[in-house]
Amino acid sequence: MEKRLRVELGERSYEIVAGAGLLGQAGRLLQERGLAGKALVVTNTTVAQFYLESLAASIRKAGFETVTLILPDGEEYKTLAQVEKVYDTAVKERLERSSVIVALGGGVIGDLTGFAAASYLRGVHFVQVPTTLLAQVDSAVGGKVGVNHREGKNLIGAFYQPALVITDLLTLKTLAEREFRAGLAEVIKHALIMDTGLYHLLSNRIREVQNREPGILEEVVLQACTVKLRVVEEDEQEQGLRAILNYGHTIGHALEAESGYGVFRHGEAVAIGMAGAALISETSGFCPAGTHGKTVAILQRYGLPVAIPREYTAQALYRRMLLDKKVRQKRVRFVLPRRIGEVLITEDVPETVVIDTLRRLGAG
Ligand SMILES: NC(=O)c1ccc[n+]([C@@H]2O[C@H](COP(=O)([O-])OP(=O)(O)OC[C@H]3O[C@@H](n4cnc5c(N)ncnc54)[C@H](O)[C@@H]3O)[C@@H](O)[C@H]2O)c1
Structure with a gap:
């Protein structure tokens, strides 16, 4: 089949x-x-x-x-x-x-x-x-x-x-368990940015997914691909919409860069970044209460990290964000949840909110 x-x-x-x-x-x-x-x-x-x-x-x-x-x-x-x-x-x-x-x-x-x-x-x-x-x-x-x-x-x-x-x-x-989980972080990301159906599938069929049953994987992989493709079809050359695929990347990239790569798998850093983005969004009133809790819950159910180890300081991570090639005039861009299954893009998150969020995630 x-x-x-x-x-x-x-x-x-x-x-x-x-x-x-x-x-x-x-x-x-x-x-x-x-x-x-x-x-x-x-x-x-x-x-x-x-x-x-x-x-x-x-x-x-x-x-x-x-x-x-x-x-x-x-x-x-x-x-x-x-x-x-x-x-x-x-x-x-x-x-x-x-x-x-x-x-x-x-x-x-x-x-x-x-x-x-x-x-x-x-x-x-x-x-x-x-x-x-x-x-x-x-x-x-x-x-x-x-x-x-x-x-x-x-x-x-x-x-x-x-x-x-x-x-x-x-x-x-x-595939090694850690690699499989890192891939799941991307699947969860695709669900959270655009596909509540995939979110519910992932929430309801955890054991089958974790057992890597081909039938459920076929559904999950094709739905996750569909999200990526809908974005790519509209924005093949990365002009605008494609930026929503960077959900979890602002904090995630900072963490990867600060840790010197090789410590976190990319998916793990993105998982922590999505937990952070959901926290920022909820604190700022961009999404309904509970969005952060749901985000963290699904990531944890699939064994993904949602906290920043204390050895990385909030200040150092914020400095990394400012160094990102996409940052202009010190305005850090965030992709934040509007609800489960929809995101918004903003450059209007105050530094104090970012620093506070990083500390709440565990950063020193
Ligand atoms: N082109 C893009 O749009 C895009 C998007 C995301 C990531 N990337 C790139 O993808 C790379 C990461 O990809 P990845 O996570 O697949 O890493 P990878 O290609 O290094 O694979 C991870 C490990 O799994 C092994 N492996 C692969 N298939 C296996 C299997 N079926 N069974 C057992 N072991 C297997 C590999 O040999 C490797 O050791 C990065 O370089 C990243 O920049 C590109």
């Missing part, structure tokens, strides 16, 4: 196909999409041991001349040096404009492989096969690809839409 979600972006439209056991169907799906010829599958050492063979076999069986490239695992390898390895393999194997590059893995592999696909021969067909929950609901479906620079994350990149996204929910079975 598979379900399909169409992403409407004019001539760059594509489909997300989701289901249990789709790796073995990849060849057929690529064919159906009109792709043919040579396929380069890029993955990392961790994902390769679980899934590379079945994906490559399926693509080969469908008649593609298939080559594979296995990169090292880790955010520290999301670099131009690894992109160059993709170029080297593509050149050596004589990939052409009509060839396809397939990313099999989480957000790191998807982002860097997508950037290689966007730039090799000025763009070849790109297929995402996301294998982390975060990649399935977020990084594989927005069209943003890129790599880190030693001076900052994601400083080099492009907007490049895939030809197809193949989401096999069974791949989530092998």
